[in-house]
Amino acid sequence: MSMRAAHAPVPSAGQVISPAYAIVAGMCASLVAIGLARFAYTPLIPLLIQAHWFAASDVVYLGAANFAGYFVGALCGRPLAARTGPRAALRAMMLLASLAFLACAWPLSLPWFFAWRFLSGFAGAVVMVLVAQTVLPLVALSRRGIASGAIFMGIGAGIVVSGTLLPPLLRLGLASCWIGLAVFSGLLTALTWRAWPAHMAPAQAHATGYAAPAASRPAPLAVRVLYLEYAAVAAGLVPAAVFLVDFVARGLHEGAAHGALYWILYGAGAAAGPMAYGLVADRAGFGNALRLGLLLSGLASLLLAELPHTPSLVLASLLLGAFTPGVVTLVIGRLHELMAHDHDAQHAAWSRSTTMFALSQAVSGYGFSWIFAHSGGDYRAIYLVAVAAFALALLADLAVSRSRRPAG
Numbered sequence: 211m212s213m214r215a216a217h218a219p220v221p222s223a224g225q226v227i228s229p230a231y232a233i234v235a236g237m238c239a240s241l242v243a244i245g246l247a248r249f250a251y252t253p254l255i256p257l258l259i260q261a262h263w264f265a266a267s268d269v270v271y272l273g274a275a276n277f278a279g280y281f282v283g284a285l286c287g288r289p290l291a292a293r294t295g296p297r298a299a300l301r302a303m304m305l306l307a308s309l310a311f312l313a314c315a316w317p318l319s320l321p322w323f324f325a326w327r328f329l330s331g332f333a334g335a336v337v338m339v340l341v342a343q344t345v346l347p348l349v350a351l352s353r354r355g356i357a358s359g360a361i362f363m364g365i366g367a368g369i370v371v372s373g374t375l376l377p378p379l380l381r382l383g384l385a386s387c388w389i390g391l392a393v394f395s396g397l398l399t400a401l402t403w404r405a406w407p408a409h410m411a412p413a414q415a416h417a418t419g420y421a422a423p424a425a426s427r428p429a430p431l432a433v434r435v436l437y438l439e440y441a442a443v444a445a446g447l448v449p450a451a452v453f454l455v456d457f458v459a460r461g462l463h464e465g466a467a468h469g470a471l472y473w474i475l476y477g478a479g480a481a482a483g484p485m486a487y488g489l490v491a492d493r494a495g496f497g498n499a500l501r502l503g504l505l506l507s508g509l510a511s512l513l514l515a516e517l518p519h520t521p522s523l524v525l526a527s528l529l530l531g532a533f534t535p536g537v538v539t540l541v542i543g544r545l546h547e548l549m550a551h552d553h554d555a556q557h558a559a560w561s562r563s564t565t566m567f568a569l570s571q572a573v574s575g576y577g578f579s580w581i582f583a584h585s586g587g588d589y590r591a592i593y594l595v596a597v598a599a600f601a602l603a604l605l606a607d608l609a610v611s612r613s614r615r616p617a618g
Contacts, residue, residue, distance in 0.1 A: 229345075229348040229349050229357075231405045232344075232345045232348050232405050232406070232407065233345060233349070233357055233360050233361060234402065234405065235300075235345070235402035235405030235406060236341045236342065236344075236345040236360075236361035236364070237360055237361050237362075237363055237364035237367070238304075238364060238398040238399075238401070238402045239300055239303070239304055239337045239341050239364065239402070240337060240338070240341060240361060240362050240363075240364035240365050240368070240535070241364030241365070241367050241368040241371070241398065242304050242307050242308065242364075242368070242395040242398055242399065243303055243304060243307045243330075243333045243334040243336075243337040243338075244334040244337065244338065244364070244365045244368065244535075245364055245365040245366065245367055245368015245369055245371070245372075245480075245535075246307070246311075246368040246371065246372060246391055246394075246395060247276070247307045247310065247311075247330040247331070247333060247334050247368075248276050248280075248330070248331065248334055249365075249368055249369045249372055249451070249477075250368065250369075250371075250372035250376065250391055251272075251273060251276065251327070252273075252372075252451070252452065252455060252473065253372060253373065253376060253455060253470060253473055254376070254384075254387065255269050255273070255455075255456075256455075256456075256459075257380070257384055257387075258384070261384050263317045263384065264317070264320065264323070268320055271324070272320075272323055272324055272327050273327075273452070273575070274572065274575050274576060274579075275324045275325075275327035275328045275331065276327050276328070276330055276331035276334075277331060277568070277571050277572035277575045278328055278331065278572055279327065279328035279329060279330065279331025279332040279333075279334075279335070280331040280332070280334055280335040280568045280571065280572070281331075281335070281565070281568035281569050281571075281572050282328075282331075282332055282335070283331060283332035283333065283334065283335025283336045283338075283339075283568070284335040284338070284339060284561070284564040284565040284567070284568040284569075285565055286332070286335075286336065287299075287335060287336040287338075287339030287340055287561060287564070288339060288340075288557070288558070288561045290336060291339075291340050296340050296343075296344040296406060296407070297406040297407065299336060299340055300336075300337065300340055300341065300344065300406050301399070301403060301406065303332075303333040303334075303336045303337050304333070304337070304395070304398070304399040304402070305396075305399055306329055306330075306332070306333040307330050307333040307334070307395055308392050308395035308396045308399055309392070310326040310327070310329050310330040310333070311330075311388050311389075311391040311392035311395060312388065312389060312392035313326040314326050314327070314388045315385040315386075315388035315389050315392070316385070335564060335568055338538070338564050339560065339561050339564050341361060342358055342361055342362075342538075342542050342560070343556070343557050343560060344406065344407060345357070345361060346358060346361075346542075346546075347553075348407065353492075354492075354543065354546070355488040355489065355491040355492035355496070355539070355543055356485060356488040356489055356492060357488070358484070358488055358538075358539040358542060358543055359484035359485040359486070359487060359488025359489070359536075359539045360484070360485060360488070361484070361539075362484040362535040362536075362538045362539050363481055363482075363483075363484045363485055363535065364535075365480055365484070365534065365535035365538070366477055366478070366479070366480025366481030366482065366483060366484070366531065366532075366534070366535050367477075367480075367481050368477075369473070369476060369477030369480050369481070369531070370474065370477040370478060370480075370481050371394070372391075372477070373470065373473055373474040373477050374474070375390060375391070375394065376390075377470075431610060432548050432610055433545070433548055433549065433559055435606050435607065435609075435610040436541065436544060436545065436548070436563070436607075437562060437563055437566045438566075438603070438606055439500075439504075439541075439603040439606055439607055440537070440541050440563050440566055440567050440570075440603075441566045441567060441569070441570035442570070442599045442600070442602045442603035442606075443504070443507075443533075443537050443567070443599070443600070443603055444566075444567040444568075444570035444571040444574065445570050445571070445573075445574035445577075445595075445596070445599040446507060446508075446511065446596040446597075446599035446600045446603070447507075447530065447533070447534055447537075447571075447596075448571060448574045448575055448578050448596070449511070449514075449578055449589075449592040449593050449595070449596045450476065450510075450511070450514070450526075450527075450530040450531075450534075450596070451534060452575065452578065453578070453582070453589060453592060454469075454472060454473065454476060454527065454530075455469035455470065455472065455473050456469065457469075457514070457518075457589045458472050458523065460587075461518075461587070461589045462518060472523060472524075472527045473527075475524060475527040475528055475531065476527045476528070476530065476531035476534075477531060478528065478531065479527060479528035479529060479530070479531025479532040479534075480531040480532060480534050480535050480536075482532060483531065483532030483533060483534065483535055483536035484535045484536050484538070484539045486532060486536065487499050487503060487532070487533075487536035487537075487539050487540055488539050488543075490502065491539070491540060491543050495547065496540055496543035496544040496546075496547050497544055497547065497607070497611065499540050499543075500537070500540040500541070500544055500607065501604060501607055501608070503532075503533045503536055503537060503540060504600050504603050504604040504607065505600075505604060506529050506532075506533065507529060507530055507533045507600050508596075508597050508600035508601055508604065509529070510525065510526040510529035510530045510533075511526070511530070511593050511594075511596040511597045511600060512593075512594075512597050513525065513526045514526050514589075514593040515589075515590045515593035515594045515597065516590075541560075541563055542560055542563075545559050545560055545563065578592050578595070581595065
């Protein structure tokens, strides 16, 4: 039996899933397992140090645990779904992320905390690998850009939630923050429990008999270059995602309150980014939308490096926040454009893309920490490296796009 046949849905009244409900579930999954599980940690870093839960060096190490777990989860996502089915895998990962929040309320030891931060990263990567491939086949082809945007809008929504939910919880203590995140995530897990299809449906391109004409089928080079672009973007996004709050609070001497304000702006951009880029992609194509995102993100990083003033900081926070989850929408859509003839190849390519992203992010997370430590806390240096990463991705994309154009 082929993989496509194995993933075909079994007709059953109990398996009729509303596309809208599935999209909402996808958004909740990305909110819990990525938006909160990864990004809620950033505003808690100074508090973990101030409360003497861990030393400053240990907090950075624990932050990297999530990246390491994300890399392992990216490798395991497809095999896990093949063994359990996407419904069970997605339910389990939302539960795991919720449980990890609860476990972090008790800092029993450094290995204990590291293990749960690792598992939260693992859950996030499995969700990233599976959620769009599970939900998007239920959506009409013409609406997949905006549907993908809605799914990954959950990442930005998680950042916004972390910026608004944590301050009142902090009045009750640091442990209450972790418990509050666990309760909130558990509620979303329960609300979306029945939203997942039991099987991965075949893409509508297959269901309608559509196949991309041979002339539009990509050379393998186009997909390999897209992997490189996604890995470069992973590196380029790390400085803002990790250092933005600290840059404003300590680097610009504006204090933690101002740092938190820019983090909320970053989250607002992240909440709007996937939908905005999805709309652009539905009109101009995913390739053009991706190039626009790379250009804007490179310019935003340059603003942080060279013009760290209030208007520039606001604009850069919004733009980099928008591209953080927006690039996910664009890359998965671009893969679908490049591999429209083969749904199974799309799924495999997306899994590889996520693995490349995770590996690059894990390595660059340690790399930027090293640069920061050995440059005497030079924020400008790390943002200039981010500019170079976005420029590399854009140049690679333009080069392969030009090589694919027909002569004459």
